[in-house]
Amino acid sequence: MRKETKCIQAGYTPGNGDPRMIPIIQSTTFRYDSSEAMGKLFDLEAEGYFYTRLQNPTNDMVAAKIAALEGGTAAMLTSSGQAASFFAVFNIAGEGDHVISSSTIYGGTFNLFNVTMRRMGVDFTFVDPDCSAEELEAAFRPNTKAVFGETIANPALIVLDIEKFADAAHAHGVPLIIDNTFATPINCRPFEWGADIVTHSTTKYMDGHDTSVGGCIVDSGNFDWMAHKEKFPGLCTPDESYHGITYAEKFGKEGAFITKCTAQLMRDLGAIQAPMNAFFLNLGLESLDVRMKRHVENAQKVAEFLEKNEKVAWVNYPGLPGNKYYDRAKKYMPEGTCGVISFGLRGGRAAAEEFMKHLNVAIIATHVADAHTCILHPANSTHKQLTDEELTAGGVGPDLIRLSVGIENADDIIDDLAQALAEV
16 A cells, blocks of 8 residues: 555454444453463463553554554554653663764753663763764774664754665664654655664654654564674563563564563553554544645745745755755655754844744744644743853754744745744
């Protein structure tokens, strides 16, 4: 099936007389006829459900749809995008291990890696996403277990050279993990360019309607864990907490990563997505292809308008021909990137603050990537505690405005921006 059809039909095929929509299995527990039958579940000898903290049928059907869209072999939903990023890395990297990450990832993920996971004994090296192959090579260590990056960086909008990072990771026998939240599998499928694991904050475009926080991890099924078993003992040696099962042997490269992530991390940490949220997520997925086309179309028109406005000092959008990442975006995302734009006004911080006061269509909110047009001035909100010098050093200048273009009529969005700019 093509991606438009997968958005509607993948993950769940109702039988005769079954519910047309994915059912919400709003139950914490599941009944079995015998202890022996349940015991097989706990030994990972049979498929099924025994407690929603680990798995839930609704979640698994929605995860299967996302796996189909990404072209992966297995997937799992998590309670948030942060949980997805954490689980994806922690599933293969623990105390004493090392991970390489792009330096321009989402701030919450950066803090997760640079602060919280360091406290857990995992070391990180952050590299410029535009570093040379030689600079990237120099970041590897004998204990490196993974490489991490974002298809389109939030909020820097840097387009990652996926092939370069994949080649480097594979040369050292480790997987490339890509956060594909902004592009979605509609505009980019990182597995086709060498990525091994994909994560999502499903809260963004996948849900698309501000209803449900969530995340997802998808395995490509391509990385051969047993070929590098000395690096990944958690996958390639017996797990005594599950009666000596070796995940990579029992479930193969297609299922080992997600099975271990469920059986260990979800079991112990419980960051499961609520079945009701998974149901809402599925509704968003059904229109994802249609909405992404509209987001890209609208954002392109808005970016071109801003680029021509005399009060706008600069515009950053990969779809603009003059953008630094235009050619790379065309390679990895020929149908468009996303609906997020960043720009600055000639009057700096003061102009940005005045501009924000006069908007009517664009909603001032910390969110991005949903049906509504959302706008944020980070220096006056999420980054308010930083000085102008600190903001500039962090790549989020005091004049930066982040605009997430929605699916309203593009002319209404532009008219709203124009009248607000006229007040500056």
